[in-house]
Amino acid sequence: MTERAIVNASWVFSPGSGTPPLADASLIIRDGIIREIGPAAEIDTRGLECIDASGLVLIPGLINTHDHFLECLTRALPAGQDVGLMDWLHVHNPIWSRATPEALRSATQIRAAELLLSGCTTTVDHNYLWPNGCRIDDQIEAMQAMGMRFHVARGSVTIGESQGGITPDSVAEDEDSVLADCERAISQYHDPGKGSFLQIILAPCSPYSVSADFMERTAALARREGVRLHTHLAEGADEQAWCLENLGQTPLGHIEDLGWLAEDAWFAHMITLSAPEVIRLGMSGAGVAHCPCSNMRLGNGIAPIQAMLARGVNIGIGVDGAASNDGGGLLAETRQAMLLQRVDQGAAAMTAEQALSMATRGGASILGRDDIGALAPGLCADIAGFRLDALEMAGGAVHDPLAALVFCPPPRADLVIIGGEMRVQKGELIGHDIPAMVARHNTLAKALIAP
Numbered sequence: 001m002t003e004r005a006i007v008n009a010s011w012v013f014s015p016g017s018g019t020p021p022l023a024d025a026s027l028i029i030r031d032g033i034i035r036e037i038g039p040a041a042e043i044d045t046r047g048l049e050c051i052d053a054s055g056l057v058l059i060p061g062l063i064n065t066h067d068h069f070l071e072c073l074t075r076a077l078p079a080g081q082d083v084g085l086m087d088w089l090h091v092h093n094p095i096w097s098r099a100t101p102e103a104l105r106s107a108t109q110i111r112a113a114e115l116l117l118s119g120c121t122t123t124v125d126h127n128y129l130w131p132n133g134c135r136i137d138d139q140i141e142a143m144q145a146m147g148m149r150f151h152v153a154r155g156s157v158t159i160g161e162s163q164g165g166i167t168p169d170s171v172a173e174d175e176d177s178v179l180a181d182c183e184r185a186i187s188q189y190h191d192p193g194k195g196s197f198l199q200i201i202l203a204p205c206s207p208y209s210v211s212a213d214f215m216e217r218t219a220a221l222a223r224r225e226g227v228r229l230h231t232h233l234a235e236g237a238d239e240q241a242w243c244l245e246n247l248g249q250t251p252l253g254h255i256e257d258l259g260w261l262a263e264d265a266w267f268a269h270m271i272t273l274s275a276p277e278v279i280r281l282g283m284s285g286a287g288v289a290h291c292p293c294s295n296m297r298l299g300n301g302i303a304p305i306q307a308m309l310a311r312g313v314n315i316g317i318g319v320d321g322a323a324s325n326d327g328g329g330l331l332a333e334t335r336q337a338m339l340l341q342r343v344d345q346g347a348a349a350m351t352a353e354q355a356l357s358m359a360t361r362g363g364a365s366i367l368g369r370d371d372i373g374a375l376a377p378g379l380c381a382d383i384a385g386f387r388l389d390a391l392e393m394a395g396g397a398v399h400d401p402l403a404a405l406v407f408c409p410p411p412r413a414d415l416v417i418i419g420g421e422m423r424v425q426k427g428e429l430i431g432h433d434i435p436a437m438v439a440r441h442n443t444l445a446k447a448l449i450a451p
């Protein structure tokens, strides 16, 4: 049994919980679970290893609900800087199709490092190209060294260019082989239990990259195995037009016809929805990964987040891949989520606490987890701490320490704890040499562009 305490935190907040913030608070963690939380003067920490959190505001670890780690090799690529989604895919797909297992492992660790330093403790990745022997196992092995909770989506593309798709034929997979590999990954890795560090998601890339029949077979497999479903949906006008022309349906109508519109599925983007579709989405229990930076970067539009929240849709935040963001800071993404709704709906459209609630409780909800996303006894000890005296929040945190996290430019996390284990201390990632990681990664990124 491991037991330790986090003591004298200046503030402890659990956004969206309805419980008031605690000033000068301490927590006791036993076997990775929060056992007690309360005013420092009332928590008995005698004899325990104590982590000092004075000067910090503590919040639940942030949850990243949509990403493509592989894209970390192709940030800010000149040919992809100023083009919309379909042209952007045409630029990048041939490059990603040259990736190696070593490059995928490096991209996984680079992204994990960036997420951790932004206060993220649980992440999804949705890789859908598996060239040159790349496997989901490469990502899992790389992530185990980073200590994050990992919901790894086994993505797929089964329609290559010769069949009318937008991905080189060399990486279009056979449908039966994909489903067999999904089954293998679930039986080998999926842990559905409380405190899980690894779960498998089934995630065909999008309606325009796999067949309708394959979508249905994937959903059937997921439900037989008790795992969740994920895909891109309603990302922009191009996809909407393609679906209407080729499928005779809107993206949401298509996925609904295939049995995907249900509480065990969540969808990235969800921009081009009609008002009746928002209602159907809300009634279905399905979730949404909101990716504001990517939506702005690619010029796809503004997701109707306020309308979805009003209809009870569960919404999390996702940074999306590094070729369309091009950053992995989840606190920064949360800030953009708040600001972008205000562009569309006015200054009262979203509060700081609502945005932070989406990045914590909302993310946990769409991943089907009731053991993370809040700070309370009985929940996993996944905690992010930010310095109140950070330069970015000078003159701000003194007025409202929670709101300052997203109104001010996002500070780097000073303390990150996952399952009771310290992963970031004094703003530094423990056990990893970031300059060496970046140097190796840059070599791989250059080789990918000019093999």
Ligand SMILES: [Zn+2]
Pocket (backbone or CB within 6 Å): 066, 067, 068, 232, 268, 320, 321
């Ligand atoms: Zn994406």
